[in-house]
Amino acid sequence: MMEYWKRSISELHALLAEGTLSARALTEYFLERIGRLDTQYGAYITVCTEEALAAADRADGMLKAGKGTLLTGIPLAVKDNISTEGIRTTCASKMLADYVPPYDATVIRLLKEQGAVLLGKTNMDEFAMGGASQTSYFGGVKNPWDPTRVPGGSSGGSAAAVAAGLCVAALGSDTGGSIRQPSAFCGVTGIKPTYGAVSRYGLIAFASSLDQIGVLAKSAADCETVLAAIALPDENDGSMLPQALQLPGEARPLSGMTVGVPAEFMGEGTAQEVKDAVEDGLSAFTHMGARVKPVSLPGLRFAVSAYYLISSAEASSNLARYDGVKFGYRSRKGDTYDELIKNTRSEGFGTEVKRRILLGNYALCSGFYDAYYGRASRIRDQLKAEYAGLFTHCDLLITPTAPTAAYTIGAQEDDPVRMYLADVCTVTANLAGLPALNTICGYTAQGLPVGMSLVGRPGDDGLLLNCAKAFEAVFPRREALA
Amino acid sequence: MVSTERMLHLADLSKLHFNEAELERLKKDLSDIIELMDEVQNFNGNPNRNETVRSFAQQRPDTAGDSFPREEILKNAKGRTETFFSVPKVVE
Numbered sequence: 022m023m024e025y026w027k028r029s030i031s032e033l034h035a036l037l038a039e040g041t042l043s044a045r046a047l048t049e050y051f052l053e054r055i056g057r058l059d060t061q062y063g064a065y066i067t068v069c070t071e072e073a074l075a076a077a078d079r080a081d082g083m084l085k086a087g088k089g090t091l092l093t094g095i096p097l098a099v100k101d102n103i104s105t106e107g108i109r110t111t112c113a114s115k116m117l118a119d120y121v122p123p124y125d126a127t128v129i130r131l132l133k134e135q136g137a138v139l140l141g142k143t144n145m146d147e148f149a150m151g152g153a154s155q156t157s158y159f160g161g162v163k164n165p166w167d168p169t170r171v172p173g174g175s176s177g178g179s180a181a182a183v184a185a186g187l188c189v190a191a192l193g194s195d196t197g198g199s200i201r202q203p204s205a206f207c208g209v210t211g212i213k214p215t216y217g218a219v220s221r222y223g224l225i226a227f228a229s230s231l232d233q234i235g236v237l238a239k240s241a242a243d244c245e246t247v248l249a250a251i252a253l254p255d256e257n258d259g260s261m262l263p264q265a266l267q268l269p270g271e272a273r274p275l276s277g278m279t280v281g282v283p284a285e286f287m288g289e290g291t292a293q294e295v296k297d298a299v300e301d302g303l304s305a306f307t308h309m310g311a312r313v314k315p316v317s318l319p320g321l322r323f324a325v326s327a328y329y330l331i332s333s334a335e336a337s338s339n340l341a342r343y344d345g346v347k348f349g350y351r352s353r354k355g356d357t358y359d360e361l362i363k364n365t366r367s368e369g370f371g372t373e374v375k376r377r378i379l380l381g382n383y384a385l386c387s388g389f390y391d392a393y394y395g396r397a398s399r400i401r402d403q404l405k406a407e408y409a410g411l412f413t414h415c416d417l418l419i420t421p422t423a424p425t426a427a428y429t430i431g432a433q434e435d436d437p438v439r440m441y442l443a444d445v446c447t448v449t450a451n452l453a454g455l456p457a458l459n460t461i462c463g464y465t466a467q468g469l470p471v472g473m474s475l476v477g478r479p480g481d482d483g484l485l486l487n488c489a490k491a492f493e494a495v496f497p498r499r500e501a502l503a
Numbered sequence: 504m505v506s507t508e509r510m511l512h513l514a515d516l517s518k519l520h521f522n523e524a525e526l527e528r529l530k531k532d533l534s535d536i537i538e539l540m541d542e543v544q545n546f547n548g549n550p551n552r553n554e555t556v557r558s559f560a561q562q563r564p565d566t567a568g569d570s571f572p573r574e575e576i577l578k579n580a581k582g583r584t585e586t587f588f589s590v591p592k593v594v595e
Contacts, residue, residue, distance in 0.1 A: 123575040256563040326542040351581035382516045396543040403548045
């Protein structure tokens with residue numbers, strides 16, 4: 022049998038378009054893999070067998086009628102914080118364990134219009150708060166490279182599903198690194214687009230000034246294909262950019278490009294084998310003609326604190342809607358309205374979500390607002406200014422995606438401060454609204470993948486994808502599974 | 504260390520409650536987290552805030568459109584009476 026899970030979207034599209042493979046057969050192939058392999062990884066919360074097969078039949082109709090696009094009949098997975106009409110959308114929380122949205126998120130509508138097949142909803146950290154995908158109400162996710170290790174988070178289910186060949190590509194969301202870090206840990210490519218490039222209508226909100234929907238796939242080329250289908254204007258999201266992204270981006274040779282490497286990302290906190298792999302990646306850019314130079318982002322030292330203050334403040338407001346009245350979990354206890362709400366939230370949210378809500382309310386409390394939220398906002402301005410300065414003389418920046426490779430399950434998830442500090446490499450792109458892409462640049466002595474991030478100016482998503490495609494053409498990527 | 508009094512105030516603002524053991528654990532967690540957050544007190548950059556929230560790039564005409572069918576919306580409610588969401592008595 023052909024190993025379809027190792028094929029790119031364009032290869033699968035060619036087989037579907039010429040009729041040697043049907044969308045139904047391809048969908049059945051992936052459903053069989055999920056049934057056989059996902060008990061080991063826990064990548065999916067919900068598998069949509071019936072809906073997927075029906076979508077595959079519709080895709081076959083489109084292909085036969087000559088109306089197929091690159092995504093017609095391609096089986097995809099979607100993070101379980103993106104609303105899907107008629108399919109439960111849980112955010113990996115007890116709070117939404119049986120919530121069935123009455124509408125599709127815009128990104129889902131756009132993928133359906135292309136004839137893509139939704140295989141299921143992927144596991145994640147509860148409400149996307151975490152970096153290990155271990156806080157899910159439905160159980161933690163395991164890394165296909167080594168099931169004793171975390172897949173990263175919060176889009177860990179999407180990353181594991183791509184790495185284990187349980188879908189062709191997946192949607193994730195990224196508020197502080199939740200696409201890029203799991204992509205690095207699971208050895209795949211992932212892009213967080215420019216803030217405002219992809220509609221968030223139907224994305225269950227965590228921190229609205231930071232959240233972005235993006236793509237995880239086996240390659241930058243596949244990421245580009247999916248991103249091009251979803252990065253379209255939407256009047257239901259007022260925070261979108263006035264102009265759609267240009268994809269594919271302008272074809273520019275790497276020779277003559279300037280790549281900045283902010284020294285602060287390569288300091289003591291970053292593991293030596295991560296630094297070595299990123300250096301190897303930078304050498305490849307040099308060999309392809311780019312000019313690599315050290316630069317500085319001094320505001321990085323404040324970034325984790327500013328990120329957690331802002332994102333938690335926004336989360337405390339966004340999650341105020343979970344009161345047990347209109348949808349979601351409802352406690353059986355509570356004789357008064359106030360008691361009902363408190364019992365519902367206390368029973369429905371997990372510990373990390375409660376920590377973030379408490380922190381957010383602390384940061385916004387009267388008497389503390391200026392000292393915490395206010396300062397964090399000024400740090401955000403400073404970081405934006407520092408990035409703008411770097412982009413006057415750099416075309417893109419390269420940093421490690423995470424300070425370490427995937428770590429052992431249970432090693433640090435119970436220590437919130439340690440978990441938060443591990444986000445240092447990714448949070449600034451969200452604070453500044455920049456596009457950022459993870460690609461794999463090496464492997465540790467234990468054979469675990471190491472990721473590096475390409476960060477660009479707002480709107481330069483196409484440029485990042487082109488640079489990553491050039492790099493991936495010369496980098497020997499390994500598969501998690503034989 | 505965050506005081507018990509402050510924790511109870513934050514819990515009330517957050518519409519959460521905790522038993523004694525949870526409260527002690529979260530007090531420690533939150534104290535550690537706030538120690539990390541206190542790094543922002545060392546920031547001596549521009550004291551004037553710029554506009555960090557981007558103005559809405561696009562606005563659409565404010566016209567009434569179709570809403571969702573009532574039955575569809577009520578399907579997700581745990582408490583309903585006829586065509587209403589039901590909650591414990593609020594007014595005596």
